[in-house]
Amino acid sequence: MATPALQLAKVSKDFGRIIALRNIDLTIQSGEVVSILGRNGAGKTTLLNIISGVAKPSSGKVLLFGTDPSDKLNKAKLAIISHEMFLYGNLTALENLEYYGSIYNIPDPGQRIANVLADVELTHRRFDLVATFSRGMTQRLTIARALLHEPSLLLLDEPFTGLDQHAIGMLLTLLNQQKKLGKTILLTTHDLHTAKELSERYIVLDKHGIIHDGSMKETTPDEIRKKYFSTIAAEQVA
Amino acid sequence: MRAAIAILKKDLRMEFRSKESILAMWIFSLLIFVIFNFTFEVSRLIMLEIAPGLLWVAFIFSGMFGLNHSFAIEKENGNLRAMALMPVDGGQIYLGKFLSVTIMMLLFELLIFPIFIIFYDLQLSLEMLLLIPVVLAGTIGFTSLGTILSAVAVHTRNQQILLSLLLWPLVSPIVIWSVNLTGMVLAGEVATSFYPLLIRVGAFDVIFFTFAYLLFDFILED
Numbered sequence: 001m002a003t004p005a006l007q008l009a010k011v012s013k014d015f016g017r018i019i020a021l022r023n024i025d026l027t028i029q030s031g032e033v034v035s036i037l038g039r040n041g042a043g044k045t046t047l048l049n050i051i052s053g054v055a056k057p058s059s060g061k062v063l064l065f066g067t068d069p070s071d072k073l074n075k076a077k078l079a080i081i082s083h084e085m086f087l088y089g090n091l092t093a094l095e096n097l098e099y100y101g102s103i104y105n106i107p108d109p110g111q112r113i114a115n116v117l118a119d120v121e122l123t124h125r126r127f128d129l130v131a132t133f134s135r136g137m138t139q140r141l142t143i144a145r146a147l148l149h150e151p152s153l154l155l156l157d158e159p160f161t162g163l164d165q166h167a168i169g170m171l172l173t174l175l176n177q178q179k180k181l182g183k184t185i186l187l188t189t190h191d192l193h194t195a196k197e198l199s200e201r202y203i204v205l206d207k208h209g210i211i212h213d214g215s216m217k218e219t220t221p222d223e224i225r226k227k228y229f230s231t232i233a234a235e236q237v238a
Numbered sequence: 239m240r241a242a243i244a245i246l247k248k249d250l251r252m253e254f255r256s257k258e259s260i261l262a263m264w265i266f267s268l269l270i271f272v273i274f275n276f277t278f279e280v281s282r283l284i285m286l287e288i289a290p291g292l293l294w295v296a297f298i299f300s301g302m303f304g305l306n307h308s309f310a311i312e313k314e315n316g317n318l319r320a321m322a323l324m325p326v327d328g329g330q331i332y333l334g335k336f337l338s339v340t341i342m343m344l345l346f347e348l349l350i351f352p353i354f355i356i357f358y359d360l361q362l363s364l365e366m367l368l369l370i371p372v373v374l375a376g377t378i379g380f381t382s383l384g385t386i387l388s389a390v391a392v393h394t395r396n397q398q399i400l401l402s403l404l405l406w407p408l409v410s411p412i413v414i415w416s417v418n419l420t421g422m423v424l425a426g427e428v429a430t431s432f433y434p435l436l437i438r439v440g441a442f443d444v445i446f447f448t449f450a451y452l453l454f455d456f457i458l459e460d
Contacts, residue, residue, distance in 0.1 A: 054322050056459065076325035084316025090252045102244035103324050 003066040005030045005153055005184040006051060011060030013046055020046040022208040024060070030152070033185040035195035035216075037224075038205035044188040045082070047205070048155045051186070052080055064153070076104060079146035082157035085138055086145060089131035093122055093141050096130060097148060104149035116144040119174060136167045143171060147178070154178060156187040160194060172198065196221055241326040245334025246341075252311065253342060259307045260346055263300035267350045270296045271357045289358045290420035294413055296350060297373075298380065301343050305384040306401060308339050309392035318392065321458060328455030332385060336450070340381040347373055360424060368423045368432075375439040376416030379446060383409055386450035389457045415439050 006028040013021040021043045028034055036044050049055040050062055053069030064074045080086075087096050094113065101109035117123045120140040130138060139162060146154065154175075160168050175198055178185060189195050195202060196216055204212040204227050212227045253259055274292055312318045321331050355362065384405055391401040415435055422428050 052323060054319055054459075072325045072327070074325075075323055078323065080323065082316070084319060086317055086320035087315050088248070088252060088311070088317065089314065090255055090311075091248065095248075095251065099244055099248045102247075103241050103326065105240060 002030060004028060004063075005032070005065060006186070007061075007063040007066075008051075009061045011050060011057045011062060013043075013050060013055065013058050019208050021050070021057075024210060026203070026210065026213075028184060028186065030184055031182045032201060033179055033199040034187070035199040035202045036186065036188045036205060037190075037192070037195065037202055037227075038188075042205040043208055044205055045157055048080070048082075048157050048186070048188065052078060052155055076149065077152040078155065079149070079151035079153070080155045080157065081142055081146045081159045082155075083161060085142045087130050087138065087141060090129065092127050092129055093117065093133075093144075094126040096141065097145060100145055100148055106149050112148060116148050119147070120144045120170065135162050136164050139163055140167055140170065143174060147174065151183070153184045154186070156185065156189075158188055158190070160189065160191055168194075192221060192224055196224065239330070239333075241324065241330040242333035242337065245331060246337045249308065249311075249335070249338035250341065253338075259304050259342060260349075263303055263346045264349060266303065267296035267300050267346075268353065270299075271353060275357045285358060286425060287421070289354075289360070290417045290424055292358075293351075293354055293420060294376070294417045296354075297343070297347055297377070298413060300346055300350075301339075301377070301380055301384065302398075302402065302405075304339055304342050304346070305381070305388040305405075306398050308335055308385070309388045310397070313392055318458075328453075328458050329451040331458070332389075332451055332454035335389070336381060336385045336447070339385055340378060343377050343381060344374070347377065363426065365426055365428065366423060368428060369420065371436060372416060372419040372423065372439075375436060375443055376412060376419075379412035379416075379439060379443045380409055382443060382447040382450055386454060386457060389454070412439055412442055 004027050006026070008024050008026040011021060011024040011026075012019075024047065036047065038044050046055065050057050051064065051069060053062075053064070053071075053075065062069050064071070065077065067074060069075075088099075091099065094117075097113045097116065098109065101113060106112050114123070117126055120143055122137065122140055122144065125133070125137065130141065133141065139159075143159075156175075159171060163171065172194070175185060179198070185198070187195065187199065200216050202212070202214060202216055202219070202224060203210050216224075270292065274288075309318070312321065324331065354360075384401075387404045387408075388401055391397045391404065394400050416439060419432060419435055419439070422432050
């Protein structure tokens with residue numbers, strides 16, 4: 001059997017007295033697209049940080065493609081899209097991508113940069129400083145930056161936040177392309193419609209753990225909505 | 239080395255575009271020279287005694303500004319996290335940042351030194367070429383330690399205060415020896431202790447650089 005893209009065994013994370021995650025067991029196979037649902041503060045971002053190797057778990061084991069997430073080879077296979085842009089406002093769009101192209105040592109950087117800029121429809125703004133971009137344009141450039149090195153695993157932390165309808169459509173098209181290429185995608189979102197459209201599997205995080213892990217195909221949108229909102233309703237009742 | 243060069247190129251490009259750091263450093267140093275030159279009426283002999291100290295005060299305080307600025311730009315848009323995610327050794331990232339801070343500081347020192355000569359009416363001589371290794375060694379010692387401590391301090395709310403608190407006790411010997419060495423050159427009295435002292439500063443540079451290069455991976459972790 002092929003090595004899973006991601007394996008978490010009894011992963012816990014706390015920040016002093018604050019418990020973020022408790023005993024998370026999760027396996028994601030290569031090529032799977034999984035949505036992580038949960039209210040604010042459920043631990044979704046912390047989980048992505050641990051998977052990416054930026055944060056160490058307090059206990060438990062994380063394996064990315066069978067090895068440690070902080071392994072250099074793993075880092076080259078990984079990309080993150082989040083509310084943090086990872087871009088420099090005082091550099092142009094092209095300079096930002098050239099910088100990341102050098103860091104990730106991508107082959108034929110000129111052509112690859114031209115392709116990703118075209119994918120996010122920013123070719124005409126490539127010589128402009130990122131500081132002059134609108135929020136939507138910056139987010140599109142963030143997507144280009146993330147896809148530049150053709151990652152095998154995409155971690156998306158609420159990637160649709162702040163995007164207009166056109167940009168949302170563009171991101172969905174790009175993510176569907178990545179899906180067809182067999183890339184593994186892990187997505188946190190509050191948008192159940194998009195989660196249903198993109199992913200085959202969903203997990204609901206609450207009370208620091210996974211309370212639901214199911215197949216999107218076998219679950220109706222109403223059922224997912226109930227499971228998702230039950231966590232919020234339960235908290236409000238409490 | 240590829241990643242270090244990419245970081246260096248990116249930092250220099252951003253700095254030369256905004257000129258934010260170099261202008262602030264230059265104005266600050268100019269103020270120090272003007273204030274000390276026109277406020278205190280001291281004899282030329284005393285001025286020669288305090289001039290090396292003044293020169294290094296200008297270098298070090300301006301260097302502090304450069305160090306703070308170097309990682310402040312990485313905090314913007316989460317770039318510090320992007321660095322932690324890069325598929326390269328932390329040492330490469332450290333080397334890139336160290337080189338950019340050092341080049342900026344040396345460039346600034348090159349710009350400020352002629353003004354220092356004019357303000358303090360110093361005579362140019364061939365012996366002054368000995369200031370090149372002194373300034374190089376002192377600056378590298380300061381930036382090699384300053385770069386890693388700046389990366390530590392940037393995670394905190396009181397970045398500038400913490401950087402000063404961490405850096406000063408450790409870098410003081412290098413600064414004091416650099417002032418002594420500069421004093422010897424400016425006075426035209428290069429004593430037999432000059433070269434051993436210069437080698438001592440160089441040895442500290444190597445120790446600080448190696449320690450920072452090897453430990454930088456841990457600094458990037460959350």
